[in-house]
Amino acid sequence: MRDAFDALFAPASVALVGASDDASRIGGRPLRYLREAGFKGRVLPVNPKRETVQGLPAYASIAALPEVPDTAILALPAAATLQAVEECAARGVRSAVIFSAGFAETGAEGEALQARLTATARAAGMRLLGPNCLGVFNPALGYYGTFSVILDREMIHPGPVGIVSQSGAYGAHIAHLARARGLGISQWITTGNEADIDVAEALNHMVRQPDTKVVMAYAEGVRDRDLFIEALETARQMHKPIVFMKTGRSAVGAAAAASHTAALAGSDRVFDAVLRQYGVHRAATTAEQIDVAYAAASGRFPAGDRVGIFTMSGGFGIQLADDLEAAGLDVAPMPEDAQKELLDLLPYASPRNPVDATAQAVSDLNVLKACVRTMMERGGYDAFTAILGTGPGSKTYADPLREALMQALAGHEGSIRALTMSAPVEAQRRYEADGFLVYEDGSALAHSLGALARFRDAFDRPASAPAPMEPLPLPQGPLSEAGAKALLKQAGIQFPAEHLAPDAEAAVQAAGALGYPVVVKICSPDIAHKTEIGGVAVNLKDAAAVRQATAEILARARAKAPGARIEGVLVAPMVPGGVEVIVGVTRDPVLGPVVMAGLGGIFVEVLKDVTFRAAPFDVPEAHRMLREIRGYALLEGVRGAEPADIDALARLLSDLSRFAAAHRDGVVGIDLNPVRVLPKGQGVIALDALIELEAP
Template sequence: MKPDDLNLRGNGTAARQAFNRALLNPASVALIGASSNQKKNTARPLRFMQKHGYAGAIYPVNPSATVINNVKAWGSIDQLPDNVDHAFVMIDSAGVTNVIEQCARKGISVVTIYSDGFAEAGEEGIQKQRELYATAKRLGVRVLGPNSIGLANVHSGAVISVNAAFEMDNLTAGDIGIISQSGSMMGSLMSRAAARGFGFSHLVSVGNESDISVGEILDAMVDDDATRVILLFLETLRDVQTLSGALERAHNAGKPVIAYKLGRSEQGDALSQSHTGAIAGNDAAVDAYFRAHSVIRVNMLETLFEIAPLAARYAHLRPDTWRDTPVRVAVVTTTGGGAATVVDNLGLHGFVAVAPPTAFISHMAGRGLNIRQTPVIDLTLAASSEQYQDLLTEIMQTDWCDAVLCIAGSSAQFYPQYVVQPILNAVETTHGNRKPLVAFLSPEAEASLQLLQKNRIAAFRTPESCADALAAFFVPLGQHQQETRRPVTLPVGYPTRGNLTEPEAMAVFSALGINVVPSAMVQPHAPDHSIDYPVVLKVVSRDILHKTEAGGVRVGIDSDEFLAAALNTMAEQVTAHSPQAKIDGYMVQKMEGRLVELMLGYRHDPLVGPTVMLGAGGITAELKPDFSLRLAPVSEEVAWQMIHEVKHTQLIRGYRQLPEGDCKALANAIVAMSRLALIDAQPVTEAEINPLFVRQDGVVAVDAVVRMRDQSQM
């Protein structure tokens, strides 16, 4: 059976199952370029599979050897039996395309390419990769890589990889799947997590993703019975459409997806691009994408695997709505200093260690345990293991906290039965389903950590990763997309590329249903208009993006005489500043009152697609970032969440008895702006209202920018 007969690129159930099996659970593997020299990387996959008990058929391909590690070697791919499930290619890049053709003739359906020198190597490599993909697609072969360090099925021992991490004597099988865009990090994560007692189902290095993407692998892990939690180490996002579908399936299947993505800093973003050959994207947009698709994004590498038990056990408790109040954590400790380090880090994430209420203190006193009304319940030398367990059991059934944090001191290192067993018993007694419970062990306590891990209780070695995990877990998941999909069109006759003039941009926003400031066009020789004074005067030109710097904005004009003088002065200043700019005229706008200035924006992000943003506006917008961002379009419910997330909006939401603004109108404006994503072919690449004035009786756009995508980009 040839790959095109099986149609592994199809969407049917049979095709998906066949692809998943060949990728993650192959019954036979060809090692093309396998070496008999055990010092070489290319000798490792055969050695690893023998070492870790792979029971399937292995076919080393090496024209210079007849036997490698007591396994028959084959002189060429053409000599192999038909329909080997998976081939691992470890030869020079110049011969890879020819190998794809040979694999197709033998019915090998999935090929992982370790060879480098493709897209990561520059323009010549990019073209070589395109040709490789075109050949594979034409022949029906699925390709993982190139530049992939390989993959492994820990349960079966199918270690199709050259990663040195698999030299370890014993691989710990478990229910965590790892998908990594960095081959070396795949091994690093496995070794770090395995040392903590975490076990894995599959580990996959995607390489350059010329064909098989992170999304397809994730989709396969969703169908994999051995995988319960999926970890992603990402440098960029590719094939977002496929990834989005896979993330939706993972969420529906109850399999948490946890991501660590590089690129939060400007330099980190540049480094990840150079490694993967990827395009840049806005990291805030990536955050919005993860949130929309229920992905838990962590900031610390250690948290990536430490959070897995928390995500798996308490997935049903993740919040789906924004809350105005901080997350309340009941902190129970047997070490004062250790508790302080975690509480301090929780505070940095906006969490609060909450003191038990008086009624609960009385309740526990009646059960024989005296505790104080302090933010940390300190049981140091004050309670038996039975009382500790009883306290946790009672807290787990209350409603005065949102999570429980158990902090253990030195006893965890030598007496896990005293500090860990009560935690396990309390979770089992309450079925652990009313609120999340996690543990932080202050000393290095390997036995206690592994006992907690074995019983699927999240345990942390550092206060930073503990706080990071709780903060990531409590980020509200998902978003309700716009219920209505009414078609949206731009005004007829407007430019289809480049910058719109401000009057044109205002017309776009008005067509969306956003209230815009009254305005009129004037010229130095024709200053007449019908706008009530006082007014603002602005230059109108597609070539001048920053009007203020060019002398193209004048405020507070209160008479015809003042306007005439301002027009002449502005014309001279703009010409001197931008002599090549084409001036379409000048716009007079009514000066509007407001309670606050906000910025409302839209951007077609290169990684995740359309996004909408609300933030503090005016000239201070860039000084201290204060914004909320979502994938577009959004519903009114999500728009309200965004309003509450922007701290600046507290000034119009009843803060210290200040006048309240029309937040209903603001929410409607956010929804309207987000509907730019519904225009056919999505021609708008960027749009911005800054400032958007919020008043007691509505909102009004007083400055407008719209940029259209070039036709060549659409």
């Protein structure tokens, strides 16, 4: 017996509760679609008021059904839904799809009602999709458990694209756009309010389907963080690109998302970084999402980044070169001698790359062939692109042009071939049948080729493999700086040699042992922001200065934070030089423990130049994380400065991520600010540490 979740997509029998004889109504459409598509399973309409529905015998209730269906589609008002779910549960129905809105998205009352749906289903071992969703479909089986109007005029072809969407309308829209682009769909699921099945579980299912070569996803947020990350990593390891539309990136969008399907709003920047971490392409627009999915649906990726451009119009060639470079690809020039050969062939040509063969190549296809062949044999291009204009739309010229290209490219089947053209869709399909990617717009082509190259990079990486860390026993209550450092030292984080001194004399002694100059800082679990109460004195050069500063700091702490438990002062050496960075751990409401890193000072405050990763991650991932910082060059050394010990910083980030993951329940946040990255080979030192623990 298959899993109840899988049965949602391939039921042997389906009950339609609230079935309508009117094929245009929500309770009528699924029946109409199932019949039009020739679904082979048993379809069981439930309608107490009718003998037949759209020609099929109807049943008065779920209890009256002649068999227990694999799935029940509930096309009922919100008020009638709970009872239907209870009846399904009582009957042993394995899964149910709930279309109706009017649950958690409407406020506390709806939320309570939705919680009862969930509880009823869970108690019975029944899976729920929705409420407030458009259902599922599986074109290969002709199974359409949806009332989406996009099927009004035309069904969907089976194909390589899996679609997972929280929003029903969005999921339907991209299915429609994919169909218009000639792309078939493997399976389609919309999760709506996610009373049970969420987008993370649906993604996990989708990426594992053998027919699915690429997944288009839409989400405003994610409920099950671990399952979500598992889905992304599984897709990466299976070399299945995910093209993601994540909304709610603006403040007003996030507010709307929170009130929509009642999804939690985390930080959009964190979500963005985590998608990057797992090699997912985040689309900025729906058009981009379709363009990239279209390119990825072939399951083929360029072996390298070198792209050749063949054009018969200089302007378009320049535009495509700009766009390809912006997409991170390499518009590498032809070798000098090959350029000379091209000029012998075509004296007016620009032979470098873009190879502009001018209008002469239009009129003489032998010239075009020779030109393209030279490009591919001599240019070493991983992708071939050509700008064909209206040629492929011409009745007399279309076939000879396509055949000339095919002949010229013979022997280079390993490279990606992508074209732009202004031609009717039938002409485009003929090129596609011959293995070409076809775009109307060069920018879309370039952007999509770039996405393919980045997918390849992500797929080529070994899995991030941070060594697991045994959880440490966490102390009770808040931690002082000394307490935080003692804990993090066990995770391998390096701090300066420093002493906790209860009073001025002990501080002087500690300073003497460390050597001058020193820093003296108040040490208390109850004082998180030391500078604000005057609790820090730097660059103390002798015993007298230490004695006086310590006395003053202790006095100020007692005066300004009267209830605080004072452990004493930390006496630490001044650490000169290095590049200042800040490192932290936060618990994102959606994506859980994440590590943040950025350059210190104005870079963080003015430019918000920070980056994130979901914990835990290994050292190579930490390096990729750091390279996302705009001011990364500062770590590599500018103005003749020595390069900083980036390796040590990457190790610190990975170690901190392992600590954060091991203590995800107990640790709310960590600040290491500042951290000094010393010159290469000399390591990294966190000067301060603050840990916020979960209140007991």
